[in-house]
Amino acid sequence: MNRLADKVAVVTGANSGVGAAVSRLFAAEGAKVVMSARRAEALEEVAAQIAEFGGETLVVPTDISKPDDPESLMSAAMERYGRIDVLVNNAGVLESGLKPIDRYTDEDLD
Structure with missing residues (x-):
């Protein structure tokens, strides 16, 4: 199928x-x-698992709660592949229970 042939995807929480x-x-x-x-x-x-079927990956341990880590992740992707075509922001940082999205405040994010 190769719908993403030669694309570079960064996936957090992978x-x-x-x-x-x-x-x-x-x-x-x-x-x-x-x-x-x-x-x-x-x-x-x-x-x-991906290598078993011939897929290509770059593993970059990252803690998105640390301000420098996401920048290092993007730098590693750019250094290896020269571009980023797809970004999947899947990782999350959660210290306590979930709130409905309409009740999530800027203070909660901080």
């Missing part, structure tokens, strides 16, 4: 769940996938 599934699907569609999450070992497991 170590499990939706992020891992997106990474596998994008790689199966021909994308080069830059995978990020805090747990490096879990990222490597997903990358190994």
Whole structure:
């Protein structure tokens, strides 16, 4: 199918769940996938699954709650591939329970 042939996709939260599934699907569609999450070992497991069917990945352990980490992630993607075509912001930082989106304040985000 190769709908994403030669595209570069950055996926945060790629170590499990939706992020891992997106990474596998994008790689199966021909994308080069830059995978990020805090747990490096879990990222490597997903990358190994992708490599089994010939997909290409770059694993960049990243903690999006640390201001410098997302910048380092983008720099690594640009250094390796020279561009970013797709960005999947899947990772989240959650210290307490979820609120409905219409009740989430700027202070909650801070």
